Amino acid sequence: MTTDTDNCKKQIDDLLSLPQQVWLLGAGISKNSGIPLMYPLTDRVQSVLESDDKSDFQAVREELPDNAHVEHVLSHLGDLMAIAARSKSGRVTHGKVSRTLAELKSLHAKVQQAIRDTIRWGFFPAEDGAAERIGECTSPIVTVDHHVKFLRALYHKRRAGLDRRPPISFFTINYDTLLEDALALCRVRAFDGFCGGSMAFWDPSELAFRSSESAPDDAIQARVFKLHGSIDWFISDEDIVVRRREGAGYPADVPGRLLIYPQATKYQVTQKDPFATLFSCFRTSLTDDQCNVLIVCGYSFGDEHINEEIERALSQRGNKLTLLTFCYQPDAPIPPDSQGLPDALVRWLNCSSDWKARIVVAGAQGVYHGSLNNLCPPSGGSPHSWWTFDGLTRLLRDGPEVTL
Numbered sequence: 568m569t570t571d572t573d574n575c576k577k578q579i580d581d582l583l584s585l586p587q588q589v590w591l592l593g594a595g596i597s598k599n600s601g602i603p604l605m606y607p608l609t610d611r612v613q614s615v616l617e618s619d620d621k622s623d624f625q626a627v628r629e630e631l632p633d634n635a636h637v638e639h640v641l642s643h644l645g646d647l648m649a650i651a652a653r654s655k656s657g658r659v660t661h662g663k664v665s666r667t668l669a670e671l672k673s674l675h676a677k678v679q680q681a682i683r684d685t686i687r688w689g690f691f692p693a694e695d696g697a698a699e700r701i702g703e704c705t706s707p708i709v710t711v712d713h714h715v716k717f718l719r720a721l722y723h724k725r726r727a728g729l730d731r732r733p734p735i736s737f738f739t740i741n742y743d744t745l746l747e748d749a750l751a752l753c754r755v756r757a758f759d760g761f762c763g764g765s766m767a768f769w770d771p772s773e774l775a776f777r778s779s780e781s782a783p784d785d786a787i788q789a790r791v792f793k794l795h796g797s798i799d800w801f802i803s804d805e806d807i808v809v810r811r812r813e814g815a816g817y818p819a820d821v822p823g824r825l826l827i828y829p830q831a832t833k834y835q836v837t838q839k840d841p842f843a844t845l846f847s848c849f850r851t852s853l854t855d856d857q858c859n860v861l862i863v864c865g866y867s868f869g870d871e872h873i874n875e876e877i878e879r880a881l882s883q884r885g886n887k888l889t890l891l892t893f894c895y896q897p898d899a900p901i902p903p904d905s906q907g908l909p910d911a912l913v914r915w916l917n918c919s920s921d922w923k924a925r926i927v928v929a930g931a932q933g934v935y936h937g938s939l940n941n942l943c944p945p946s947g948g949s950p951h952s953w954w955t956f957d958g959l960t961r962l963l964r965d966g967p968e969v970t971l
Contacts, residue, residue: 571747572874576764582860584725585860588735591877592737596864600689609640630825649657676824686742688701689709741795769810792848796827804819855888859887862892865956868909882920923937931951934951
């Protein structure tokens with residue numbers, strides 16, 4: 568007799584084997600690689616800023632909600648910069664501090680550079696009794712191993728021997744380069760919108776050209792879209808977006824040239840390239856009249872702009888997109904009205920629309936399909952491991968019978 572658990576296993580396994588796949592990857596996938604999550608990253612950035620910048624950074628944090636992190640600080644600084652640019656005095660007051668537009672731009676750039684340096688060399692905060700570990704240029708602690716194992720499981724095991732599969736689109740909000748590095752190490756032909764080698768220029772027309780559905784043996788197997796920028800993206804003196812090789816002094820590493828979460832608001836971000844093209848590709852990739860799956864890992868659904876795109880795609884008439892998300896849940900007992908899931912998922916699973924039947928949540932404490940009814944509670948008291956990046960890798964490689 569087939570049980571709900573058996574059905575859950577088969578459904579998840581079938582979705583992971585669909586030819587049409589779009590992946591959305593968040594900060595959680597890089598945690599074990601030495602890239603801190605947003606809140607430890609925020610604390611680390613503040614700690615490395617110099618005294619006056621540290622005070623201004625703290626002043627901005629105090630104006631924001633308690634759950635705000637470094638991206639919210641950058642957005643708020645961008646808003647203050649916009650106000651200062653419009654004001655007669657060219658200044659703006661936040662809290663008890665008055666700053667000029669130039670001072671705000673300088674702080675914004677220094678925060679970006681602190682993010683870049685932390686992500687480039689790595690940082691493990693003190694956690695679970697383990698001491699803090701700080702990477703440096705002479706002794707980096709970032710590792711690509713977890714990403715390599717994931718891609719080998721996905722391409723060399725899950726999709727092995729399958730001819731003419733369409734390329735997988737990877738959308739990531741991470742600034743690190745681990746995904747691109749791992750794709751190269753796994754010999755997966757990938758394209759990220761840039762034309763060139765270690766030094767390359769942004770070419771959106773090429774990005775559109777390489778988005779064809781068919782994939783012969785010698786074609787692109789993966790496309791990478793970095794929705795929030797990258798530690799190696801810069802704007803040159805000619806206002807050209809380039810991917811700069813590490814250690815190069817050109818384009819000059821000057822304030823405001825680094826493209827990490829660079830603008831004041833999400834609306835402004837999506838109106839300028841490369842971000843206009845990236846978000847357009849995200850929207851297009853979620854729309855298909857064939858069976859198409861958006862697989863989410865490491866993302867906590869905290870970005871409303873991205874959530875809006877997902878909800879729009881799910882609710883679009885004729886679209887056959889299915890959302891499969893691997894999600895953290897706190898240990899039991901969990902609240903029955905939310906199951907400990909992110910607010911966006913709770914709202915979608917509770918909605919009255921038919922499209923909620925195309926939402927599958929594989930959480931630490933169970934599986935939810937179109938409702939908050941738990942179809943697959945963990946056995947033996949231990950949570951499901953598949954919600955983690957390493958657990959998902961084992962699921963892709965070994966199948967649900969081994970990982971559940």
